Amino acid sequence: MVRYISERLVYMLITLLLIATMTFFLMKLLPGTPLSAADKLSEEQQAIVLEKYGLNDPLPVQYFNYIAGLFQGDLGLSFQFDNREVTTILLERMGPSMTLGAQSLILGTIIGMLLGLIAAIYHNGVVDYGSTLIAVIGKSIPSFVFAGILQFYLGVQWGLFPVALWEGWEYTVLPTIALAIFPIAIAARYMRTEMLEVLGSDFITTARAKGVNRFGVVFKHGLRNAMIPLVTIIGPLAVSLMTGTLVIENIFSVPGIGEQFVKSINTNDYPIIMGTTLFFSFLFILIILIIDLLYGLIDPRIRLTEGD
């Protein structure tokens, strides 16, 4: 186990270094400098600005400084906001993103699980078809289309919730729902399949034969076993939420990391783009690692030390 984890950590580091290197050199290929109005500055002034961002050094030195900075959590200075460190900007903006992500993940999996559970209990009934329909729609229609529908009806027409901005709890409602629909669909589908399989297995028949009531069978014997594989989908869901927040934060003007990322793309603020890219990659790799380790803990049949 220890060997497996350390092996995985080494891979994680290699991947992160690779991403850092790739982003660094790709960004160097791009046009644009921190000098937004270069012609108005004298040569000395230009040199001072370039010096500040370390852009006068030869490329290998810049690369080395960048990587060394990474290990100290330093992602460089923003081009757009004077003298502000990318790390600080990202940390400031992490709150709203995390809130949205966590809320929609928790809400989505719980509602989805309940929906899947009911669908499995009333297999082939109206509820089952209804929940399958919801699952298909939720899985297919992109979150930004839902965001539009929610904004227009709940926000503009009926005025139930604020349409945009981030000034309190009620502002999180619409973006959370828009983000939660995908997890609902996936969790419902998964739960239904798992539950049907579990309810059809021999130990359920045994429990019934021994006189356990319907409620006990479903919740004590069925749900517990059906929930194990559900852990496996939480990782991919969290990753898909990362993509979702980019768009949703923009639509609802939430001051999160995703919104900053999109803004930076439009203003060519490369240090922020690089920083966010690395941050996303780090989160992504971390989630995958945690999920892989969880598999082994939950289901001992999956032996980690063996390869594929």
Next chain:
Amino acid sequence: MENHKPSKDLFVPVDREAEEQHEIGRPSLSFWKDSMLRLRKNKAAMIGLVLLIIIAFMAIFGPYMNEYTANEQDLSQAKVPAKVEGLGWLGLDGTLSQIEEGETVEAAREDALARFSNDEENTEINVLNDGSDGSQARVEAIHDPYAAKDINNNFWFGTDGLGRDQWTRVWEGTRISLYIALLAAAIDMVIGVAYGGISAYYGGRVDNYMQRFIEIITGIPNLVVVVLMILIMDPGILSITIALVITGWIPMARIVRGQVLKLKNQEFVLASQTLGSSDGRVIRKHLVPNVTGLIIINTMFTIPSAIFFEAFLSFIGLGLPTPTASLGTLIDEGFKSLQIYPFILFWPALVLSALMIAFNVLADGLRDAFDPKMRE
């Protein structure tokens, strides 16, 4: 009791040809015929297929169905809703309505009129509640922008903020979105199948190195790769396709590798090899047919995710440059005037949603049809 005993000559051998005994009652079903039969029984998948055929037909011929072109601008005709002759009962009558509440009927009426720039001539006012029972007065204003802007012809999906015909733009956008998605899915398939196939077939050290490479690449979120690629290349159909392909082939490679590894060691392959089949024959006759189903299913799931990613890129400002329309750029434009002119967002969002549902439902149906474990 003797008369009950049947005489021997009652038993005559049935005159039956030897071959007849070996004949099978029904024609034999190949794997493909069997799968297609099952697919045809799947109502949802069939609905998806029909929807897909309709959308594809419209994407090809839709833009030519009226006299407008996708980039022809006329600001005097901007932002009118959909109007179709004879479909007024569906709400496609080219009017906008607004319900306002106020202290008095007059106040509510003024609010409602203000919404349509006080154009009294082309606005019809209906009093829903005159407030005499003590509640707020409610007034509905129905505005006819076609009359106000003096437009005599109909726009089936309305027009956008620059007065361009949405019908033409939506179907051209669908065409471009489908083109990008199909191209990306096809390239994914070729690279994925080749990589996975080679990795599994040669095995050993080759397989090991190729898998380590995949392991490192999958560590990079595809979102990041796509964004970086588009940043360096100028946004365009080709660069978006390339960006989608860079990480898109990996799932296919993994699936093909897994399947080939499994098949390689199975008895029927061993039997074929023992009987003297060449490598080429084993691959053609035994491996390829058994992997094809999985390849088709996986490609069918790749297409909607490529459509989604293309729309997503438009959203974060990395989509196709104007004036090219794709479903993503159209939806992005629609969001800019969502609060006042929601119909600009409505049509491209509807087509995109229908397209995604159709692909997903059909892919689900195909998976159920091809998966032998699902057989009853």
